[in-house]
Amino acid sequence: MIPLLTAGAPWALLMPWMISSPLNSPNTFFLIAGALGYPMALAQIVAAVSLGVISGIITDCLERKGYLNDQHFAASRQKPGERKGNANGDGLSGLTMMPAAPTTTKGFRQIFWRSLSKRGTRRLVRQLVIFIFVASAIKILVPTSWIISLFGKEHWYSIPLAAFLGIPLYVSNSSSVPIAQTLVEGGMSPGAALAFLLAGAGTSLPAISGLVAITRGRIVVLYVSLVFIGALFFGLLFSVL
Amino acid sequence: MVSASTVTDIVKESVYSFLHLLPYLLIGIFAGALLEATLSRYQDIGWLKKKSGFFSYLLVSLVGVSTPL
Numbered sequence: 359m360i361p362l363l364t365a366g367a368p369w370a371l372l373m374p375w376m377i378s379s380p381l382n383s384p385n386t387f388f389l390i391a392g393a394l395g396y397p398m399a400l401a402q403i404v405a406a407v408s409l410g411v412i413s414g415i416i417t418d419c420l421e422r423k424g425y426l427n428d429q430h431f432a433a434s435r436q437k438p439g440e441r442k443g444n445a446n447g448d449g450l451s452g453l454t455m456m457p458a459a460p461t462t463t464k465g466f467r468q469i470f471w472r473s474l475s476k477r478g479t480r481r482l483v484r485q486l487v488i489f490i491f492v493a494s495a496i497k498i499l500v501p502t503s504w505i506i507s508l509f510g511k512e513h514w515y516s517i518p519l520a521a522f523l524g525i526p527l528y529v530s531n532s533s534s535v536p537i538a539q540t541l542v543e544g545g546m547s548p549g550a551a552l553a554f555l556l557a558g559a560g561t562s563l564p565a566i567s568g569l570v571a572i573t574r575g576r577i578v579v580l581y582v583s584l585v586f587i588g589a590l591f592f593g594l595l596f597s598v599l
Numbered sequence: 600m601v602s603a604s605t606v607t608d609i610v611k612e613s614v615y616s617f618l619h620l621l622p623y624l625l626i627g628i629f630a631g632a633l634l635e636a637t638l639s640r641y642q643d644i645g646w647l648k649k650k651s652g653f654f655s656y657l658l659v660s661l662v663g664v665s666t667p668l
Contacts, residue, residue, distance in 0.1 A: 384634055392622070414653075471632075482628070490620070536620070
């Protein structure tokens, strides 16, 4: 993300990445498949990619109208006359200055093992264990009737409520999946579960704090709006299908 | 007040859930590492300069969901 920003890549290319990346990953896909089944995992990945494409198109329109000028801190530090990216993709040649890619088998293996042993993987397992315990406590202590009365398929407000609930309850992808599984087993509709997973992932504290650190207000507002409206839309669509 | 038997039930349920999710977690971690190593070969994305629109957004989104966090 940082090399793309400093190279002056247009927001229309950055926004699909910023939206789709926190919404899904291989870990998330398989965890959702294990907890909620492959239809839900496929719906989540299709929603994440679709939302990424839609966000790119909307951001491109806004960028062409000049609403998103100078919205990242890297751009504000550029000197007058320096090249900046725009909606046509000018300025992307800077991206070739990124570190050389490993082309050898040894380089491939190094990255593979580094990815397996990195701190993020250990954190993922730790958070999963903690939130499986929390989800089990909810399953045993919270009456099913409460969950059905709030998130049942017959209530029109179940999807917006689940999306709102996802904002404070979401710590990471691995943490939310066991909670979503417990809520679905307790009577939450699949559409509400999808809205919960999408809205929570996009508006989680790590995602927003990372965004606030490198961008300005309009991008943050656009990002949160796109994620939240997209979560509601795809939640409703999944409940209808 | 939560009784001792309730706590035992929560722990049992947690262990069962973890064992159920463990194979999916391991597959996800390995698939993520494999994709990360594969995608690292394509760090030069200057080609995006020549392409814009729907397919660029689609490709960027696909890379986004393929990257482990």
